[in-house]
Amino acid sequence: MAAPVPHPDKEPDAAPAASTRSAGRLLYLAGVILLCAWVLVPIYFLMINTLSAPETVNSFPKPFFPEFDLGSLQFFAGFAGMLAALKNSILVAALTMIMSIAIGSPAGYALSRFDFPGKELFRLLILLTRAFPLPLLALPLAVMFIQTGLDDTQFGLALVHTTLALPFAVLITFSLFSGIPIELEEAAWTLGCTRLTAFTKVVLPLILPGITASAIFAFVISWNEVFAAAVLTIENRTLTAFLLQSLDTPPLHLKFAGGFILVVPALIFIFAVRKYLFAMWGIANR
């Protein structure tokens, strides 16, 4: 093979390459912005509808800017049963949050700190629940709840939602606890702590932000759940169940205001836990 001849006109070649690169850069930026718009614009439309007077919501054509009229929201608040449904949603979600963390985090701790016979079987049970359309379980539970008097109660629904949130709570707390070196606990034991005080004085303060994130996660799982809520509650409907029921019935502005109220916690939630989102999913899915 001949030795490569040095190319005399190297510079003219470099210019198109640079322009290709900057064109690629532009395309990349445009893509990012487009995808952001894809997520945000639909939410913005819902916000326009929520913050406009009921007459505007039902009129045509739609404005593309909100008129900041609270009429729709006032109508939503005044609609029979709506505030009660909102209250139920918050209550059920709060119960779910407390139960799933209280029940789930000890197991997450056990998985991260101990090797014990049956550990794999336990992990399998947890993973099994994730491969299962859980809301379907609401059907037999409806019967069970009638027998035990839990039917149509916030607590009963919270139990089902806890089943939904529990696998996540276990796996997320497992990954959080695994991130705390065991030596920190051992050091605390040698410095005069019992297992319990080492946990409260060393592990808990370090893990609290992460626990909060997974608690919020549990809250949102419950807050968003539609099917089980609709199956298990009749009088004490949650917001999602109530809105599902009112889908066939006008008025439109009621649906949109309700939808917006559903979305707001999601925006806050994702913002609050954004630091943990990837760590949680990254390890929890191994």
Add this chain to the structure above:
Amino acid sequence: MAEIQIKNVAKRFGAYQALHNINLTIADQEFMVLLGASGCGKTTLLRIICGLETATEGEVWIGGRRVDHLAPKDRGIAMVFQNYAVFPHLTVFENIGFGLRMQKLPDDEVKRRVERVAGLMHIEMLLKRYSGELSGGQRQRVAVARALAMEPDVILMDEPLSNLDALLRMEMRAELKGVLAESKTTAVYVTHDQVEAMSMADRISVMHQGKIVQAASPIEVYRNPAAEFVASFIGNPPMNFLQATSAGDGKWTVAGRVVDGPKGAGKPLQFAIRPEDMQPANEGLKARVRIVEPLGAHLLVTCDVDGAMFRAVLDSDMVVKPGEILTLAPQPDRVRWFDPETTLAVA
């Protein structure tokens, strides 16, 4: 008074036997180093003394009190961890005072003791900082100060210097030795670094495959290794070994030369000599030079004696070339003998 006695301690992890029937007494105020390669069981033994691990069999006594059923906090010990385990959510002050607070000591007493040990470890100016704002060396100091603040009977250290760079390690080694001698506590120190062990220990326990092979003073371990393992593990480069066959009572043939050795005749032995215990002479072992490594202070020469690899540390002024044949005379009082069957030293 805090003497540590380890009686018949064994540890199994499932089918794996990590420790075999360990018996060891560590005197009050003694600095004992557990030395061995990774996986030899030294850390497991330390953790059993600490109470972080439970022995499968045997007893641990500290200061005349049986402690193997007690939690770590009730054993009168303090521990320094390999990765320091400085609590990230607390300041240096609160880290050092952590154990004292757990004992519910009054604030002024906590402050007094924290400031004293902080002074001892030269970290007074760091007391308000958090672990994340410290260098590795500073974290190390905090970890030691935290253990000292407990004023324990026994201080346990698990490779405390292994995460530091070489220069800092040398500095901390001397400092730690001084501080511990002054504090008059019994110390058990785990390391795989023989230089650290030699320079700090009152006594070294050399461990191999879950057993203590030899427990003796550093110089004794170096000069009179109790077994072939110790001879080849301690010393850099390690001891040289050559086959020796009996040539009548007290006489042994080594590489074609007859030398004086242990009384009695019969089965072959191993002849052993440290690389620095040889001099070029007119009479001695014929060594064909293979590699010459000038190390500054001296010359490391790798040779071939009677088909076996053989190293000698010579004066750096000597001129030696590969292929050359050296005649090396072992210093007679430094020669050691081992039984190849038991691998133990023969007197």
Add this chain to the structure above:
Amino acid sequence: MNARLLPYVLILPVTLFLCLFFLYPFVLVAKQAFTTGAGATLDNFREVVSYWKFPISLRNTLLLAVAVVPIQLALSLLMATMVTRMEKGRDMVLYIWTIPLGISDLAAGLIWLAIFEQSGFLNSMLHGVGIVDKPVNLLTFQNPGIVFVAIMLAEIWRATAIMLVILVAGIGLIPKEYYEAAEVFGASPWKRFLRITLPMLRPSLQTALVLRVIMAFEVFAVVAALGGTLFPVLMGETYAYQFDLLNSGAAAAMALIILAISIAATLVILRALRVPKRATI
């Protein structure tokens, strides 16, 4: 406390809870599905399968999954790779892209209803540029295609984020050295994506697809909000059996059918994307 017992004490609450509210109801569903008043039978299955809406709802559910999941896979991979090479504003962009993760399917349905309904934003835009002069009712039985597209868009909008998060986390676990090595050997960005990212991402792709496909078979509220009865799906029919027809045996049979499809899909995905045991990092 005895250290040997402690882990069992700690996992006991979860185990009891899941036995009571997961395994036990699961057994109940199965029992309910296989019995009627007259003892063990397959009547419930026969009934739901022979109902005229069953083939339609099955077809709709599968069609929706087939239409939506590949697009989401491509989109989430694109977004994940875009994010990994981002230097400035990464957190902000990720936050925006993951917002739908927290939004309920019902809310997502309502959001897209605001766009597709008769006086909605799509009609307003079409009117604005002069394509239509009066609002067209898009979501009716005369426009099954538009109903399907609306549901598809809402599903893609809602559930791509969950795949994105799993894939971004997965890409984060791939050591940078592999890319640097490939770059040294002259691999183009596209080749690096094909030869390193994709194969090393297999475990995450598995998880993302399994979760997403199971979700696809459970699709319910989005469809309820946008299509109503125009677009029957399996989960919606299950709901109807339980509530409108008060036939819990049939609802249980439907639940088992959905479960069977989910398990079958999971197995197919795990098989297709399996990572040889010896080839893990």
